[in-house]
Amino acid sequence: MALTNATNNGRAVRLAARSNTLSSPTAGLAPSYLQANLIVLPRQYATDFRLLCARNPVPCPLLAESDRPGSFNELKSYIRHPSSSSPVTVASDIDLRTDAPKYRIYKDGTLAGEAADIVDAWQPENHVGFLIGCSYSFDDALSAAGLTPRYVAQGFNVPMYRTTVPLCPAGVFVGGTVVVSMRPYRSSDITKVRDITRAFVTTHGEPIAWGWEAVSRLGIADVGKPEWGDVPLTADGKRVFGCQDTKEEDDYVPVFWGCGVTPQEAVMRANLTGTVMGHAPGHMIVLDVQDRDVFPEVRG
Amino acid sequence: MALTNATNNGRAVRLAARSNTLSSPTAGLAPSYLQANLIVLPRQYATDFRLLCARNPVPCPLLAESDRPGSFNELKSYIRHPSSSSPVTVASDIDLRTDAPKYRIYKDGTLAGEAADIVDAWQPENHVGFLIGCSYSFDDALSAAGLTPRYVAQGFNVPMYRTTVPLCPAGVFVGGTVVVSMRPYRSSDITKVRDITRAFVTTHGEPIAWGWEAVSRLGIADVGKPEWGDVPLTADGKRVFGCQDTKEEDDYVPVFWGCGVTPQEAVMRANLTGTVMGHAPGHMIVLDVQDRDVFPEVRG
Numbered sequence: 001m002a003l004t005n006a007t008n009n010g011r012a013v014r015l016a017a018r019s020n021t022l023s024s025p026t027a028g029l030a031p032s033y034l035q036a037n038l039i040v041l042p043r044q045y046a047t048d049f050r051l052l053c054a055r056n057p058v059p060c061p062l063l064a065e066s067d068r069p070g071s072f073n074e075l076k077s078y079i080r081h082p083s084s085s086s087p088v089t090v091a092s093d094i095d096l097r098t099d100a101p102k103y104r105i106y107k108d109g110t111l112a113g114e115a116a117d118i119v120d121a122w123q124p125e126n127h128v129g130f131l132i133g134c135s136y137s138f139d140d141a142l143s144a145a146g147l148t149p150r151y152v153a154q155g156f157n158v159p160m161y162r163t164t165v166p167l168c169p170a171g172v173f174v175g176g177t178v179v180v181s182m183r184p185y186r187s188s189d190i191t192k193v194r195d196i197t198r199a200f201v202t203t204h205g206e207p208i209a210w211g212w213e214a215v216s217r218l219g220i221a222d223v224g225k226p227e228w229g230d231v232p233l234t235a236d237g238k239r240v241f242g243c244q245d246t247k248e249e250d251d252y253v254p255v256f257w258g259c260g261v262t263p264q265e266a267v268m269r270a271n272l273t274g275t276v277m278g279h280a281p282g283h284m285i286v287l288d289v290q291d292r293d294v295f296p297e298v299r300g
Numbered sequence: 301m302a303l304t305n306a307t308n309n310g311r312a313v314r315l316a317a318r319s320n321t322l323s324s325p326t327a328g329l330a331p332s333y334l335q336a337n338l339i340v341l342p343r344q345y346a347t348d349f350r351l352l353c354a355r356n357p358v359p360c361p362l363l364a365e366s367d368r369p370g371s372f373n374e375l376k377s378y379i380r381h382p383s384s385s386s387p388v389t390v391a392s393d394i395d396l397r398t399d400a401p402k403y404r405i406y407k408d409g410t411l412a413g414e415a416a417d418i419v420d421a422w423q424p425e426n427h428v429g430f431l432i433g434c435s436y437s438f439d440d441a442l443s444a445a446g447l448t449p450r451y452v453a454q455g456f457n458v459p460m461y462r463t464t465v466p467l468c469p470a471g472v473f474v475g476g477t478v479v480v481s482m483r484p485y486r487s488s489d490i491t492k493v494r495d496i497t498r499a500f501v502t503t504h505g506e507p508i509a510w511g512w513e514a515v516s517r518l519g520i521a522d523v524g525k526p527e528w529g530d531v532p533l534t535a536d537g538k539r540v541f542g543c544q545d546t547k548e549e550d551d552y553v554p555v556f557w558g559c560g561v562t563p564q565e566a567v568m569r570a571n572l573t574g575t576v577m578g579h580a581p582g583h584m585i586v587l588d589v590q591d592r593d594v595f596p597e598v599r600g
Contacts, residue, residue, distance in 0.1 A: 051498070055358050055505065058468045166465060166517065168358045168508050168558070171498070198351070198471070205355065208468050217466065258468070 009033060010091065013286040014099040020116050022101045025157060025282035031140040032291050034090070034203060035284040036063055036131040037260035038100055039267060040118070040277040043069040046128040048171030052266060053132070055168040059178045059262035061133035061202040063287075064090045070125040072096040079202050079294050091288045096129040097122045102280035109271040118277050127277075132260045133203035134284050135181050137291060141196050142183075149183040151230065154237055157282050158183065159226035160259050164219025165208075167266055176266030180208065180218065180256040182232065184241055187211070187251050197257070199297035204258040211253045215242075223254050228261060228281050309333060310391065313586040314399040320416050322401045325457060325582035331440040332591050334390070334503065335584040336363055336431040337560035338400055339567060340418070340577040343369040346428040348471030352566060353432070355468040359478045359562035361433035361502040363587075364390045370425040372396040379502050379594050391588045396429040397422045402580035409571040418577050427577075432560045433503035434584050435481050437591060441496050442483075449483040451530065454537055457582050458483065459526035460559050464519025465508075467566060476566030480508065480518065480556040482532065484541055487511070487551050497557070499597035504558040511553045515542075523554050528561060528581050 010033040016022035026035055041049055046069070053062035067074040073095050077087035098117045105112045105121055115121070135158070139149050151158045158181045167176035185193050190210055198206040215223055223242030224231060232241040239246050242254060264278050279285060310333040316322035326335055341349055346369070353362035367374040373395050377387035398417040405412045405421055415421070435458070439449050451458045458481045467476035485493050490510050498506040515523055523542030524531060532541040539546050542554060564578050579585060 051501075051505075054501065057357065058355050166509065169506065171506075201351075201354065205351075206469065206471075209466065 010286040010288045011093060014091065014094060017101040017285075018095060018098040023116060023283075024101060026101060026284045026286055027136050027139070027157065027282060028152060030286050034063070034287045034289045034291065034294075035134040035136040036090075036287055037134050037264070038096060038277075038279045038285055039130045039132065039263055040096065040122070040127050041130070041267070041272070042123075042274040042276070043126050043128050045172060045270075045272055048173055049130060049263070049267070051170035052167070052173045052176075052263065053130070055170050056178075056262070058204060058208060059167070059258035059260070060266075061204065063131045063133055063202060065130045066096070066128045069128050070123070072122060072127075072129060075131070079289070081294055082296060088289055088294055090131065094285070096285070100279035100283050100285045102283040104278050104280050106268070106276040106278075108273055109268065114280055121275055121277060123275065127275075130263075131285065131287075132263055134260045135204045135257050136284065137203035138197045138200040141200070141291060142193065145192065145196055147185065147189060147193060147196070150235065151183065151232070154233060156230035156233075158229050159232045160228035160261055161218075161220045161223075161256075162227050162265070167262065172270050172272070173266050175269050176262070178208070179227075179259040179261040179265055181229070181259040182223065182226070182254050182256050184232065184252040185210075185255050187253055190253075190255065193255060199295045200291065201295065204260075207255045207257050210255040214256060215254060218256060310586040310588045311393060314391065314394060317401040317585075318395060318398040323416060323583075324401060326401060326584045326586055327436050327439070327457065327582065328452060330586050334363070334587045334589045334591065334594075335434040335436040336390075336587055337434050337564070338396060338577075338579040338585055339430045339432065339563055340396065340422070340427050341430070341567070341572070342423075342574040342576070343426050343428050345472060345570075345572055348473055349430060349563070349567070351470035352467070352473040352476075352563065353430070355470050356478075356562070358504060358508060359467070359558035359560070360566075361504065363431045363433050363502060365430045366396070366428045369428050370423070372422060372427075372429060375431070379589070381594055382596060388589055388594055390431065394585070396585070400579035400583050400585045402583040404578050404580050406568070406576040406578075408573050409568065414580055421575055421577060423575065427575075430563075431585065431587075432563055434560045435504045435557050436584065437503035438497045438500040441500070441591060442493065445492065445496055447485065447489060447493060447496070450535065451483065451532070454533060456530035456533075458529050459532045460528035460561055461518075461520045461523075461556075462527050462565070467562065472570050472572070473566045475569050476562070478508070479527075479559045479562040479565055481529070481559040482523065482526070482554050482556050484532065484552040485510075485555050487553055490553075490555065493555060499595045500591065501595065504560075507555045507557050510555040514556060515554060518556060
């Protein structure tokens with residue numbers, strides 16, 4: 001199945017991933033459809049992980065989880081339209097074991113490998129899958145407002161950084177810190193950027209920090225050296241953004257959002273026993289829900 | 301109306317505050333009844349404040365708010381028993397203008413004074429009152445487990461500190477940081493202390509950090525000099541806890557929880573125009589809800 005950006009919906013992306021036609025990152029695919037991070041845990045850690053998300057909703061917004069331990073195609077949804085009391089079905093035809101383009105498998109806290117699916121590794125009646133909101137979900141709204149994220153315009157992956165901002169611990173999940181994604185914007189556009197992304201409450205919402213002074217406040221050593229994603233470049237694509245000689249570039253400053261890599265990092269840090277799985281960075285599960293379904297302030 | 305600790309319920313404390321019989325702090329009054337921080341804002345800031353709480357639920361757990369702008373005795377509750385879909389009524393006979401033992405009034409961002417009530421300052425159809433969870437709510441459960449907080453045993457107010465941990469901003473509420481309360485415990489008791497307080501999800505829950513290394517990680521300059529509450533003392537009550545010569549005392553280390561002073565600080569930092577009000581520190585509004593009503597893991 002060929003994917004054409006302009007016509008994709010979430011299901012088309014999932015089916016392409018399921019049939020292994022798609023094995024690349026999902027940023028920009030199926031505009032306006034929510035994209036989700038996946039974390040799969042042995043059932044004994046599910047309660048603590050749910051609490052970790054509840055205590056840290058900006059970096060770890062929990063969208064849905066397995067309806068019961070072992071469920072990979074029946075999900076319990078936590079998102080709803082604010083004017084409705086019943087949850088929105090995140091996807092009607094979904095298989096958490098196949099619908100991300102690429103997976104990572106960890107055994108006893110160590111990366112064991114990448115895989116196109118996790119059908120064999122999924123343990124019936126044990127594994128619980130969690131879907132976490134992803135900031136790709138608001139890139140389309142930014143683009144529609146004339147504020148296309150630079151990494152999208154340049155065809156790269158968004159740069160992501162470890163910070164020293166502590167997560168609120170929850171049970172076994174202790175010692176985690178917030179991971180952020182970064183998009184450069186002009187200082188004069190920050191109010192607009194905040195206003196647009198504020199509506200996306202379960203996909204990280206408005207930025208958590210912005211400006212050059214935020215870099216040290218967040219404990220980021222070097223904006224030019226992200227821990228995940230691609231090195232950010234200046235608007236002309238020629239130099240590394242954030243280096244000493246580019247800091248004055250066109251009044252652009254770094255703007256930081258909570259990032260769905262945060263819970264993965266927290267899980268890795270907890271040294272859980274057993275098999276833990278997740279999507280490969282950037283290779284998200286795309287849902288049936290569109291931003292306007294759950295964020296009424298987003299212009300449809 | 302005389303208050304006897306052993307027999308008080310939440311309503312008795314509210315009525316004593318309403319009649320100005322009670323003008324002292326509420327810690328230890330009406331054990332097992334939830335206590336709440338109060339913040340009263342002009343209506344134009346209500347949406348941003350609600351979002352601030354949603355993005356920072358550990359330091360800013362929103363329990364209830366005015367049913368509509370101007371309401372001081374009809375509240376919309378956000379807490380419920382996990383096995384029920386309908387919210388728990390936080391208090392059936394409540395007046396936000398009179399039921400805290402003492403209030404503070406701020407005008408255009410500056411403290412204008414303290415008052416026994418805010419009946420005259422409350423603006424009809426404008427002011428919105430918010431009730432925020434308070435960690436006094438779990439002190440009784442700690443005491444019941446033989447882990448009486450030291451400040452309770454010594455008859456002081458709990459020490460509270462500004463940290464450098466950033467709050468997730470929300471609209472006008474930018475630049476805030478987390479405020480914490482501190483109770484010293486033996487290192488060997490921390491697992492038990494975490495387990496007991498974890499259940500109190502809307503009254504700050506389990507600690508956000510513990511141990512001497514947490515002090516600098518949170519950006520606290522000196523545990524012996526809290527910004528609010530009383531100076532913490534050693535177990536014998538003779539020296540200041542946390543000073544160089546007392547750090548080895550009986551293996552006690554500082555344990556830090558999110559604190560309901562956080563949203564007050566965030567509001568002050570936002571320099572709002574108009575009249576903002578809150579309870580005076582330590583002088584909470586006590587509710588009808590008991591911990592076992594909303595936290596099923598708490599032994600009743």
